[in-house]
Amino acid sequence: METLMSLLVGLFFAIGTYLILTKSLLRIILGTSIISHGVHLLILTMGGLKTGGPPLLGLQDLPFTDALPQALILTAIVINFATTAIFLVLSYRAYKVLGTDDTDQMRGNHDE
Amino acid sequence: MNNLIIMPIIVPLIIGMAMVIFRRNIKLHKILSLIALAASGLIAVLLMGEIKADGIQTLHLGDWQPPFGVSMVADMFSSLLLLTTSIVAICCLLYAFRSIGEERESHYFYPLFLFLITGVNGSFITGDLFNLFVCFEVMLISSYVLISLGGTKVQLRESIKYVLTNIISSFLFLVAIAYIYAITGTLNFAHLSVRVAEAGQGGLLTIISILLLIIFSLKAALFLFFWLPGSYSAPPTAVAAIFAALLTKVGIYAIFRLFTLVFYHEPQITHFLIGILGAATMILGAIGAVAHWDIKNILAYNVIIGVGFIIAGLASFSIEGITGSVYYIIHDIIVKALIFLLGGTIISLTGTGKLKDMSGLIRTHPYLGWIFFIAALSLAGIPPLSGFLGKVFITHGTFEAGYYWLGGIGLMTSLMALYSVIKIFMNCFWGETFLSEEMMSGTTKGLMVPIACLSLLTILLGLGAEGLSSYTELAVETLMNPELYIHAVFGGQSTP
Numbered sequence: 001m002e003t004l005m006s007l008l009v010g011l012f013f014a015i016g017t018y019l020i021l022t023k024s025l026l027r028i029i030l031g032t033s034i035i036s037h038g039v040h041l042l043i044l045t046m047g048g049l050k051t052g053g054p055p056l057l058g059l060q061d062l063p064f065t066d067a068l069p070q071a072l073i074l075t076a077i078v079i080n081f082a083t084t085a086i087f088l089v090l091s092y093r094a095y096k097v098l099g100t101d102d103t104d105q106m107r108g109n110h111d112e
Numbered sequence: 113m114n115n116l117i118i119m120p121i122i123v124p125l126i127i128g129m130a131m132v133i134f135r136r137n138i139k140l141h142k143i144l145s146l147i148a149l150a151a152s153g154l155i156a157v158l159l160m161g162e163i164k165a166d167g168i169q170t171l172h173l174g175d176w177q178p179p180f181g182v183s184m185v186a187d188m189f190s191s192l193l194l195l196t197t198s199i200v201a202i203c204c205l206l207y208a209f210r211s212i213g214e215e216r217e218s219h220y221f222y223p224l225f226l227f228l229i230t231g232v233n234g235s236f237i238t239g240d241l242f243n244l245f246v247c248f249e250v251m252l253i254s255s256y257v258l259i260s261l262g263g264t265k266v267q268l269r270e271s272i273k274y275v276l277t278n279i280i281s282s283f284l285f286l287v288a289i290a291y292i293y294a295i296t297g298t299l300n301f302a303h304l305s306v307r308v309a310e311a312g313q314g315g316l317l318t319i320i321s322i323l324l325l326i327i328f329s330l331k332a333a334l335f336l337f338f339w340l341p342g343s344y345s346a347p348p349t350a351v352a353a354i355f356a357a358l359l360t361k362v363g364i365y366a367i368f369r370l371f372t373l374v375f376y377h378e379p380q381i382t383h384f385l386i387g388i389l390g391a392a393t394m395i396l397g398a399i400g401a402v403a404h405w406d407i408k409n410i411l412a413y414n415v416i417i418g419v420g421f422i423i424a425g426l427a428s429f430s431i432e433g434i435t436g437s438v439y440y441i442i443h444d445i446i447v448k449a450l451i452f453l454l455g456g457t458i459i460s461l462t463g464t465g466k467l468k469d470m471s472g473l474i475r476t477h478p479y480l481g482w483i484f485f486i487a488a489l490s491l492a493g494i495p496p497l498s499g500f501l502g503k504v505f506i507t508h509g510t511f512e513a514g515y516y517w518l519g520g521i522g523l524m525t526s527l528m529a530l531y532s533v534i535k536i537f538m539n540c541f542w543g544e545t546f547l548s549e550e551m552m553s554g555t556t557k558g559l560m561v562p563i564a565c566l567s568l569l570t571i572l573l574g575l576g577a578e579g580l581s582s583y584t585e586l587a588v589e590t591l592m593n594p595e596l597y598i599h600a601v602f603g604g605q606s607t608p
Contacts, residue, residue, distance in 0.1 A: 020280070025272070032279050039286045046294035069293070072242055076286055079249045083282070086256050087275055093260075094268040106269050 005045040012038025025091040025101040029084065036080040040073045047072075114169040116159060117184045120152040120194055120233040121247075128226035141222040142209055148226055149205060152233060153198030159191045160583065168590060168600035170239070178239075178601050179303035185239035185601060188587035189438060193236050193365060196442050199569065200357050200449045201229050203562035207453055208350035210558040211460070216261050216348070224261070228254040228354070235362045239601060241292065241299040244366060245285050248331070252278050255359060259347045270346035277339045281330040288323045295320070302601035304374045305594050313377035321375035321382055325367065325389075332363025334423055335389040337416045341400065344415065345408035345465075349456025352408075356415045357449035361441060364422055368437070371426060372591045379429050387427030387510075391521045393420030398525040401532035407455045407465045407540075410532050414451070414491065417529050418444045424518050425506040433509020434591050438584045440502030443490070443573060447499065450566035451487045451533070454480070457559050458540055467536060472545030480556060481541040483567045488537055490570045492530035498573035 012034055019031025047069025053062035095101045127148040131141050162169055163186065171184040186194075205225065212221055231251025238244050256278075260271035293299060295316060296307040308317060326336070333340045340360075344352050367386070375382055397416030404410050422444060425437030457480060462470045474481040486497070493499035503526065510519035573580070590596050598607075 020276075028276065032276070032283075035280075035283050039283050039290070042287060043290040043293070046290040048294075072289070072293075075242070075246060079246070079253075079282075082253055083249070083256075083275075083279055086253060087279065090256070090260055090268070090271060090275060093263060094272055097263060097265060097268055103272075106272070 001049055002045055005041060005049070009038045009042045009045065012041065023103050025095065025103065028103070029087050029091060032087070033080075033084055036076075036084075040076055043069050043073050043076070113175075114162065114171055114186075116155060116162070117169055117171040117186045117237055118173075119155045120237065121230055123151050123155070124148045124226040124230045124233065128223040128230065131223045131226070132220060135218065135220070138214075138217050141217065145205055145222040145226055146202065149198050149202045149229065152229070153195055153202070156191050156194035156198060159186050160188065160195065163188050163191060164583070164586065168597060170601055170603075179298050179300035179607070182243050183239035183300060183302070183601055184237050185301070185597065186237050187590045187597065187600075188583055189368070189591060190236040190365070192438070192442060192583060192587055193361070193445075194233060196445045197229065197232055197236070197358060200445055200566070201225075201354060203566050204350050204354040204357070204449060204453070206562040206565075207353070207559060211456075212348060212350055213262075219261060221258075221261060224254050224258050225354070228258060228358075230254075232358050232362055236365060239301050241289055241301065241304065245282070245289060248285070248362070248366075249282065251359070251362065252282070255355065258351050259343060259355075261351075262348065264346075267346045270343045274339055274343040277330065281327050284323065284330075285327045288320055288327060291320050291323070292317075300601070301369065301373055302598045303607060305598055306607045308374055308377070309594075313375060317375070318378050318381055321370070322385065324370055324375075325382070325386065328363045328366045328370075329389065330363075331359070332367060332423075333360045333393075333416055333419050334363070334367070335393045335396075337393065337397070337419075340416060341409055341412040344412045345406075349453060349460070352456065353449045353452035356411070356452045357445045360415060360419050361445055364419060364441060367423070368426055368591065372434070373594050373597055376429075376594065383427050383429045386423055387515055387518050390420045390423035390427055391518050393417075393423070394521050394525040398528035398532075402528050404532075405467045407459060407467065407536055409465075410536060411452055411455045414529055414532065415448055417525050418448060420525070421503075421506065421522050424515075424522050425502075425509055427518060428506070428509035428513040428515060430509045430512050431588060431592060432505050432512055435584060435588045436502045436505025436507075436509055438502075438587050438591075439577070439580075440499070440506060443498040443502050443570070446566055446569050446573065447487060447490050450563065450570065451484075451491060453559075453563050453566070454484050454487055455536070457556060457563070458484075458536075461556065462540075467539040470540050471543035472541070474541040475545045477556060479560060480563075481537070483563055484537055484541070486567050486571070488530065488533035490574070491533055492526050494530075496571075496574045498570045498577070500574060501577045 016031045016035030019027045048066055050065050052064045055064040055067045127144050131144055134140050168187045173182045231247050234247030238247055256275050260267050298304055330336045344355055394417055397413050400413035401410050422437050422441050425433040459465045490497035490499050493503035507519045
């Protein structure tokens with residue numbers, strides 16, 4: 001299972017990197033979004049996949065699964081949600097004001 | 113347990129959120145933001161007193177014992193930075209009152225400013241790697257909005273690059289957290305330190321430490337500074353000044369915390385690499401500062417030189433070097449804010465950032481000129497101003513550690529930094545006055561107060577370094593002895 005997850009994480013990173021290296025802003029944002037999913041899966045895998053019961057007080061005898069990675073991922077998802085929202089708004093505004101979503105044409109010069 | 117520790121996070125956060133409700137009342141915004149920053153400065157002073165009396169202060173949130181809960185730890189290094197942050201933030205805020213403009217004010221400029229300070233303060237006092245990530249994000253998301261607030265073409269273009277760079281480095285941060293959790297099974301700094309010391313810092317952990325170094329280098333503009341000159345010249349002066357003063361320093365603080373507390377076992381690899389990065393940063397920054405003829409670019413490259421120099425003290429990894437870094441980081445926060453405010457004032461007066469289009473300002477604005485001169489000397493570390501002592505200690509530390517090349521590069525780039533700011537001084541203030549008083553677009557009314565405060569501070573810090581020494585000694589003692597930090601967090605109990 002860990003091998004499968006690692007391959008999946010690798011795939012997410014590959015797709016995300018490819019999208020970030022393209023020129024269109026929207027694709028770049030989609031790329032960051034996909035990489036973030038890869039990162040969350042990586043945290044889950046590195047923290048150890050399900051090995052026992054839920055970490056509840058009534059089930060003390062069982063070996064239980066570490067619940068911390070889930071908590072970390074939840075926080076990371078919330079933060080990623082916020083940054084993606086800001087990035088989307090920002091690029092929409094940039095598209096409106098600059099008149100392009102092609103990063104090649106966004107270099108500009110300092111004389112403006 | 114000390115509940116005071118969390119206050120520098122809570123106070124600006126709650127007041128900032130309250131301000132969002134009263135959107136129309138700008139006067140209330142101004143008063144409340146001043147109160148919040150003054151309170152966080154006052155708390156830092158109280159904390160410094162307690163740390164001096166009773167040692168490092170800790171707080172375990174929700175009374176969850178470490179390493180299971182999130183710990184907040186205030187040692188002398190972080191409290192000194194907290195205090196400096198508050199003072200500089202107040203000065204930048206006073207400057208913003210006069211210069212930021214009504215449109216930005218009504219679009220939540222002051223709440224965002226407070227959220228930025230919340231993130232910065234949080235990064236300084238957190239004792240947990242994941243919490244550090246969260247505080248970084250609080251700071252970064254506020255900075256994304258602050259850098260693009262106003263929506264001019266340059267701002268939008270530069271903020272997209274800035275946001276993308278930081279989002280990618282945040283992903284790498286999470287990747288590093290995942291790896292470090294897999295190997296050590298903990299994220300608490302003190303517990304990490306114990307576990308890494310027990311297991312030995314093998315190849316895997318060293319690689320992860322270098323991954324963390326890359327992440328913080330992106331935030332601190334250590335070698336990976338390609339994003340900095342553009343994005344620091346886009347926003348309005350008050351924002352650029354607080355960015356230049358604080359944001360890179362948070363990255364530097366994280367590097368210091370990790371490479372003195374956790375990853376200190378292989379200095380011949382990690383600290384040597386840090387030294388090389390510092391040297392490269394100083395050289396490239398100095399070349400940029402000397403080459404440019406635009407005020408904003410010259411100042412942005414000076415930020416980069418400062419980062420390299422502070423890091424050189426860590427690379428030496430000696431008591432002398434770290435002492436120098438503690439002095440220099442405080443000096444650098446103050447003087448970078450000062451010189452950015454001065455540069456912004458000159459640009460708003462003349463309406464241009466190009467050195468060749470301005471001259472003779474000393475006749476119309478003598479005080480501005482002389483304060484700029486003081487700031488330039490302080491930046492280069494001329495005694496008796498505040499940069500001097502830090503430079504001496506860092507140079508001495510690098511020589512002591514045998515890194516003669518690093519110390520030499522530091523001294524050489526100091527001269528180049530001095531040349532670059534004196535170039536601004538000569539071109540702006542000397543020569544024929546061809547801009548008459550009426551042709552100047554802005555005024556310095558009210559802007560001189562924060563500038564004068566900061567310049568007074570850099571003089572006092574230079575003259576009164578003796579009074580600060582008992583505090584910096586404590587800071588260095590904690591940084592050089594990880595056991596003190598571990599003992600404070602675990603309270604003498606055995607670590608699980």
